[in-house]
Each structure stands twice: as structure tokens, then as C-alpha cells.
Amino acid sequence: MPLIPSFHEIRFPTGIAFRSSGGPERKTEVVTLGSGRETRNQRWADSRRRYDAGYGVRSLVDMNAVIEFFEERRGKLFGFRWRDRTDDGSVPPGSEPGPLDxxxxxxxxxxxxxxxxxxxxxxxxxxxxxxxxxxxxxxxxxxxxxxxxxxxxxxxxxxxxxxxxxxxxxxxxxxxxxxxFRFDVPVRFDLDQLAIDLSAFEAGAIPSIPLVEILP
Incomplete structure (x- = not known):
């Protein structure tokens, strides 16, 4: 039975996302000339955001929530919503959106x-x-x-x-x-395997759970 659509209108657990890391990424080609001067070329017209949800996993309960979310998304297969607390509205954090923003x-x-x-x-x-x-x-x-x-x-x-x-x-x-407006970022998992080392996790090691923005 086919699984459609390829995007699920559901948000990644907010409590875990709040403690994550990440932000916008761009791709710029820099060519250094023989004179020491350089030229720069923009390879991407749009930025693309990357995040690591692993920094938000603080307990086995958090880890279980990520595993459940990961399995339902089938790894990289289905996209989902992500709240980037540093940039989630038409106005700066702490302000309320207005119709003229x-x-x-x-x-x-x-x-x-x-x-x-x-x-x-x-x-x-x-x-x-x-x-x-x-x-x-x-x-x-x-x-x-x-x-x-x-x-x-x-x-x-x-x-x-x-x-x-x-x-x-x-x-x-x-x-x-x-x-x-307020908005979420459309993302997907950037891996198809969650490599969880419980001994390392209990010792304080942070698991890596990379996410990448899906550009419109």
C-alpha cells in the first residue's frame, strides 16, 4: 500500500526542538587568485537550514519520543514541521505578528x-x-x-x-x-539510521540527529 503524501503536517516534539542546534546554510564558491585577491560566487540562490535535534535529547523519555517520530516518518522518507525558536515569525522573537509586518x-x-x-x-x-x-x-x-x-x-x-x-x-x-505570521520550517531527517549507544548516552554523550530543510 503506497504511503502518500511525502510530507506529514505534524511538528517535531517542541520541547526537544527548543534545545537543539542549527541554522541557515549557504553555498559560496571562493576562488583565490595568484595575486592573493579572491572572487566569490553564490552557488545557491536560497539558504537551506540544518539542525541537530540530538542536543535536545536529555533523557530516555526524549529518546523514545524521537524513535517513535523517526519510525513514523520512515527515516528520510516523510518531511515534517520543525519550529526554529530563533526564527519562527514575521517579527523578531518576543513580538506578536501584525498584518503590516x-x-x-x-x-x-x-x-x-x-x-x-x-x-x-x-x-x-x-x-x-x-x-x-x-x-x-x-x-x-x-x-x-x-x-x-x-x-x-x-x-x-x-x-x-x-x-x-x-x-x-x-x-x-x-x-x-x-x-x-508564525511559521514552521519544512524538514526531514538527514539519515536513515538512528545509531544510539546507550552506554555513551548515559555517560553524557549527545546523540547526533541531523535534520535538513526541504526547500519549496
Whole structure:
């Protein structure tokens, strides 16, 4: 019997994730010239996040929870949600999302679907990151500064991050569309075997449980 879809809309145990390590990774090619000067080339247009959940495993109860989660995901096979406490919203940690936080598009009087996004930086080289896994119920959307009611003016898909304007509420030409939200990172296990050494674990050694972001 086939196992579909390839992504499970479930979050990795939050208590373990809070004590994990990791962050964004980029791939830059650096070529050093004979003069000692260098040239740099960006190989990836988007960053990709990597985490290690092993740092969050502090007990056999935690380890059992990871094993259960790993088995249900079939190792690398199924993706899942991960909360990155250092970067999980349209605003900095400790603040509440508002409908004006992030620009996600400009109306043209015709387009009805817009992708949630978060912009990093504002002056030198802003980076726009697609947000595909918003937290359900956390998204607030505004058109030209006026908040739109979810379910009446807009519909938000928590599995894709797509914002759809409903009939009678299509953004007019030139109107700025903004949004605020909480979000998870889509990830998968980056291994198909959990190598657990109980003697080492009980002596304080931290198991390695690598996770890698699934880019949209």
C-alpha cells in the first residue's frame, strides 16, 4: 500500500526542538587568485537550514519520543514541521505578528493568489524567503494597510503558505499587500539510521540527529 503524501503536517516534539542546534546554510564558491585577491560566487540562490535535534535529547523519555517520530516518518522518507525558536515569525522573537509586518505583493486588480514571504535585510542586499508552512490561525493579511478578515476576504492554506483573496475582495491595482505570521520550517531527517549507544548516552554523550530543510 503506497504511503502518500511525502510530507506529514505534524511538528517535531517542541520541547526537544527548543534545545537543539542549527541554522541557515549557504553555498559560496571562493576562488583565490595568484595575486592573493579572491572572487566569490553564490552557488545557491536560497539558504537551506540544518539542525541537530540530538542536543535536545536529555533523557530516555526524549529518546523514545524521537524513535517513535523517526519510525513514523520512515527515516528520510516523510518531511515534517520543525519550529526554529530563533526564527519562527514575521517579527523578531518576543513580538506578536501584525498584518503590516512583511510585504508579499502588489495588487493589479486581477491576481488573487499571493505567497507568504519574509524579507531579511533592507538596504544592501535584501533576501526574500518563501514561507510555505505558516502556523494555522496565525496569519494576518492587509491590503493598503487595512486588515482583511480570514474566511471572509482571504483564505490561507497552512500547507503551502498561499493567500487567496475571495470574490469581491481582490486587491486593486497598486495596492500593497502585507502579512504577519508564525511559521514552521519544512524538514526531514538527514539519515536513515538512528545509531544510539546507550552506554555513551548515559555517560553524557549527545546523540547526533541531523535534520535538513526541504526547500519549496
Amino acid at each position: 512583511q510585504a508579499i505583493g502588489t495588487g493589479d486588480g486581477v491576481k488573487t493568489v499571493f505567497q507568504l514571504a519574509k524579507t531579511y535585510g533592507s538596504v544592501h542586499a535584501p533576501y526574500v524567503r518563501q514561507i510555505a508552512k505558516p502556523v494555522e490561525g496565525s496569519v494576518r493579511v492587509a491590503v493598503a494597510g487595512t486588515e482583511m478578515a480570514e474566511g471572509i476576504a482571504v483564505a490561507v492554506d497552512p500547507a503551502s503558505g498561499l493567500v487567496t483573496f475571495l470574490p469581491g475582495h481582490i486587491p486593486p491595482d497598486g495596492a500593497a499587500i502585507t502579512a504577519g
